[in-house]
């Protein structure tokens with residue numbers, strides 16, 4: 001069983017304005033609401049791929065209700081801990097460029113956090129815990145570290161997609177799969193990573209210093225590299241028109257995870273991952289199975305020398 005944890009779920013409010021008049025009145029061309037937050041996005045794309053997961057984390061208020069209803073509509077099991085304040089609403093402003101305003105989120109009490117540990121305690125050997133996205137300000141910064149340790153002690157495999165300050169406390173626990181993007185990896189190595197070659201070089205060093213089974217470094221339209229034991233794979237996504245990149249990273253995590261669940265070869269799991277990421281980036285919402293199947297054969301994978 002896969003359990004995705006979204007500590008700070010969101011309603012993603014996508015607002016399109018052709019020409020933004022800063023400081024003046026703007027009228028939208030188009031708006032849409034989506035249930036979001038990185039773990040929730042992973043659950044949604046897994047579902048699209050026919051893989052069942054349970055989504056948990058903290059939800060509250062009318063926005064929390066919207067998130068749970070959206071998951072229910074898609075027949076995704078939601079098992080959230082309910083908090084008093086409403087879940088956040090993140091603004092995804094689409095003008096000539098993409099601008100995101102992600103809110104801080106509701107207050108979470110110590111009792112809420114204890115309830116989450118209790119919920120995870122129901123899982124065990126062979127189950128997978130996915131920790132993805134930011135955490136509310138009111139919970140300890142090292143929470144992913146504590147959750148990862150608990151899950152590892154239970155025999156679970158751990159997947160993390162989160163920024164450096166949240167991932168770092170979990171790096172002392174063996175991790176199954178992590179997907180920093182190239183900017184996040186730069187934060188560890190203290191150098192900019194702009195090219196595939198730089199990602200391979202720094203990714204290999206990072207991998208060798210930690211207990212990680214699969215390390216994917218995503219690079220948006222440049223694709224991703226994947227390091228597993230002695231091998232390095234370089235994946236080039238299909239070309240296409242960027243429509244809405246929100247959730248592309250989560251989609252690539254879901255695709256790779258689905259590939260591992262189905263015992264695909266690494267090449268095929270990586271191609272599925274890239275197809276999911278591209279399919280989300282090239283559409284309004286998250287990846288659909290039709291788009292994924294269309295893009296998968298267009299992904300190019302090669303082995304790297306190092």
Ligand SMILES: Nc1ncnc2c1ncn2[C@@H]1O[C@H](COP(=O)(O)OP(=O)(O)O)[C@@H](O)[C@H]1O
Pocket residue numbers: 181182218219220221222223224237238239240242245247248249250252273274275276277278281
């Ligand atoms: N413009 C794009 N063209 C093609 N694929 C994309 C594009 N943007 C994202 N992707 C796909 O989504 C994956 C994750 O995107 P990325 O932006 O690196 O993640 P994150 O959102 O976590 O920063 C990429 O590895 C790629 O497969």
Ligand SMILES: O=P(O)(O)OC[C@H]1O[C@](O)(COP(=O)(O)O)[C@@H](O)[C@@H]1O
Pocket residue numbers: 008010012035036037038041090100102132133134135245246247248249250251
């Ligand atoms: O584009 P990504 O990195 O896959 O994630 C998109 C999701 O992350 C969010 O931007 C939230 O991010 P954080 O949890 O890091 O604040 C959501 O609004 C959105 O659904």
